[in-house]
Amino acid sequence: RTTHYLFIVVVAVNSTLLTINAGDYIFYTDWAWTSFVVFSISQSTMLVVGAIYYMLFTGAPGTATYYATIMTIYTWVAKGAWFALGYPYDFVVVPVWIPSAMLLDLSYWATRRNKHAAILIGGTLVGMSLPVFNMINLLLVKDPLEMAFKYPRPTLPPYMTPIEPQVGKFYNSPVALGAGAGAVLSVPIAALGAKLNTW
Numbered sequence: 396r397t398t399h400y401l402f403i404v405v406v407a408v409n410s411t412l413l414t415i416n417a418g419d420y421i422f423y424t425d426w427a428w429t430s431f432v433v434f435s436i437s438q439s440t441m442l443v444v445g446a447i448y449y450m451l452f453t454g455a456p457g458t459a460t461y462y463a464t465i466m467t468i469y470t471w472v473a474k475g476a477w478f479a480l481g482y483p484y485d486f487v488v489v490p491v492w493i494p495s496a497m498l499l500d501l502s503y504w505a506t507r508r509n510k511h512a513a514i515l516i517g518g519t520l521v522g523m524s525l526p527v528f529n530m531i532n533l534l535l536v537k538d539p540l541e542m543a544f545k546y547p548r549p550t551l552p553p554y555m556t557p558i559e560p561q562v563g564k565f566y567n568s569p570v571a572l573g574a575g576a577g578a579v580l581s582v583p584i585a586a587l588g589a590k591l592n593t594w
Contacts, residue, residue, distance in 0.1 A: 410445035411465045417441035421470055422488035425543035427533050434490070435526040442492060442525065443518045446499055447510065456504035459517075463496035482546055485536050491528040495521045 414420060417437040419430045446459035467489060474487040499517035506512035533539075 410449050410462055411469070414438065414441040414445050414466060415469065420466070420490070421473055422490055422529070422533060423548060424486050424488065424536055424539045425547060427488060427536070427539060431526075431529070431533070435529065438490065438492070439495070439522045439525040442495060443499065443514070443521050446496060447514055447517070450500075450503055450513065451510055454508065456500045456508070459496040459499040459503070460493060463492035466490075466492055483542060486542065486546060488533060488536055491532050492525070494528055495525040498524055 417440070419434045420438065422430070422434070442459075442463065446462050449462055450456070450458045470487070470489045474489055477487050478484055498520040499513065502517035502520060503509075503513040506516065536542075
């Protein structure tokens with residue numbers, strides 16, 4: 396019995412680390428919307444993989460929710476750490492895993508612990524619900540763009556650090572000139588190409 400419970404703990408910890416290491420597992424306000432797609436794909440996949448792996452060994456519905464709760468606690472600890480460093484409360488947005496995990500548990504329980512049904516039905520429910528819950532979660536953040544410019548993370552590489560646009564210096568930028576010229580010229584060139592194609 397002791398070995399069985401110890402195994403449950405080991406599987407829970409390893410599954411949680413697996414999910415945390417699957418791309419971004421946390422939403423920082425300054426990069427939240429950019430990482431949303433990566434987060435949705437990686438986290439819905441790893442939540443299902445980890446939770447099914449965990450449920451099949453324990454055989455008990457409810458383990459996916461327990462597993463999602465552990466990750467939520469980890470993220471709240473990370474949020475507290477950033478807050479202690481002087482960053483605003485909304486700088487880290489805690490992702491919503493628990494409702495999707497509950498749907499996975501429900502499908503496992505409703506299909507009488509059928510692992511194939513849990514993977515197909517539960518996996519589909521997680522994949523559809525996790526992005527929706529987290530989209531709503533991120534919409535509740537106040538002024539994410541302002542926060543991104545005000546509080547850039549010191550751990551971000553230089554190419555990811557937000558740069559506030561300098562008003563009045565845009566006209567002599569070669570990038571801006573190239574983009575403007577390309578946009579203006581693309582329309583007549585595309586029209587000419589279409590005309591030549593009809594001849």
